[in-house]
Amino acid sequence: MARVGPGRTATRPMCPTPGLPYYRVMNITSLATSNTGHRGSLACIGLGMTLGSHLTPLARSHIEQADVVFAGLSDGVVELWLQRMHPDVRSLQPYYREGKSRMKTYWQWVRLMLAEVRAGKRVCGVFYGHPGIFAWSPHKAVELARAEGFPAHMEPGISAEDCLYADLGIDPGRFGCQHFEASQLLFYQRRIDTAGYLVLWQVGLAGDRSLGRLRTGPAYRQVLVDLLAQDYPLDHEVIVYRGATLPIEQPRIRRVALRELPHIPLTAEETVVLPPAEALRPNLAIQERLAALDRLEGVGAFA
Numbered sequence: 001m002a003r004v005g006p007g008r009t010a011t012r013p014m015c016p017t018p019g020l021p022y023y024r025v026m027n028i029t030s031l032a033t034s035n036t037g038h039r040g041s042l043a044c045i046g047l048g049m050t051l052g053s054h055l056t057p058l059a060r061s062h063i064e065q066a067d068v069v070f071a072g073l074s075d076g077v078v079e080l081w082l083q084r085m086h087p088d089v090r091s092l093q094p095y096y097r098e099g100k101s102r103m104k105t106y107w108q109w110v111r112l113m114l115a116e117v118r119a120g121k122r123v124c125g126v127f128y129g130h131p132g133i134f135a136w137s138p139h140k141a142v143e144l145a146r147a148e149g150f151p152a153h154m155e156p157g158i159s160a161e162d163c164l165y166a167d168l169g170i171d172p173g174r175f176g177c178q179h180f181e182a183s184q185l186l187f188y189q190r191r192i193d194t195a196g197y198l199v200l201w202q203v204g205l206a207g208d209r210s211l212g213r214l215r216t217g218p219a220y221r222q223v224l225v226d227l228l229a230q231d232y233p234l235d236h237e238v239i240v241y242r243g244a245t246l247p248i249e250q251p252r253i254r255r256v257a258l259r260e261l262p263h264i265p266l267t268a269e270e271t272v273v274l275p276p277a278e279a280l281r282p283n284l285a286i287q288e289r290l291a292a293l294d295r296l297e298g299v300g301a302f303a
């Protein structure tokens with residue numbers, strides 16, 4: 001916890017005011033007048049996936065108290081909803097362009113946010129889902145703002161991953177769960193554990209080496225399937241998942257065989273899950289070692 005005293009600022013109140021919820025007690029203005037001498041600050045917050053229902057009270061209070069809000073959202077309707085919460089919402093979406101490197105776009109987002117922080121503004125970067133999950137700019141902006149002495153932090157949000165666990169009834173702790181960005185899985189040599197769940201993000205962009213395409217097609221997804229076929233049978237079930245972004249929507253869950261993945265329509269907002277393909281194999285050597293330790297310490301084995 002941050003020390004409080006002259007010239008020091010806490011990011012959480014030391015003595016909460018009785019009767020007030022912590023997010024109201026938290027004095028965001030005080031974040032902007034730290035001993036750095038700067039007034040600017042940055043909060044990158046997550047709006048969650050579903051309009052309205054996923055926004056935390058703390059994230060809302062950051063939006064309301066900001067001088068300027070930048071929005072990296074998935075849906076124009078969500079952006080309109082955000083505009084009702086703040087008079088100065090600046091969309092980051094127009095910086096995307098087919099053929100333009102996403103890295104260039106993401107750097108632009110960082111520069112836009114930091115320029116306002118340096119100008120002394122309380123800046124709130126609002127991103128759909130969780131601002132730190134498969135999202136480069138919020139991490140970079142927080143890192144650079146801190147390096148320049150500005151208070152900067154991230155507030156988590158409900159991500160596509162969280163919705164996926166709920167909607168598909170998956171507990172990542174049951175068999176373990178690996179997450180990969182689909183292109184990274186193609187570009188680098190990785191070890192897939194087929195006894196756990198495999199979650200693939202950005203499959204709609206799989207294999208895009210230019211970073212400038214907004215989607216890739218069946219031929220690129222076929223390369224992904226060929227790679228996965230080294231570990232999974234081609235008739236293995238694949239779940240193509242799209243969580244609801246509007247309260248009137250239902251999650252879309254499609255189950256297809258791995259071999260069909262290149263041939264189905266797939267949007268940029270879908271995540272692909274491969275359930276386990278094999279049973280957990282006991283590690284007998286480690287279990288024997290633990291049993292020996294248990295004997296030494298006089299404890300019993302699990303039931």
Ligand SMILES: C[S@@+](CC[C@H](N)C(=O)[O-])C[C@H]1O[C@@H](n2cnc3c(N)ncnc32)[C@H](O)[C@@H]1O
Nearest residue numbers: 129130133134159160201202242243269270271
């Ligand atoms: C750049 S990442 C952003 C993830 C986001 N920060 C989050 O917390 O969920 C984009 C990827 O998230 C996943 N995604 C985005 N919207 C989704 C949705 N509505 N349902 C399922 N997955 C989604 C897809 O894998 C997509 O390619």
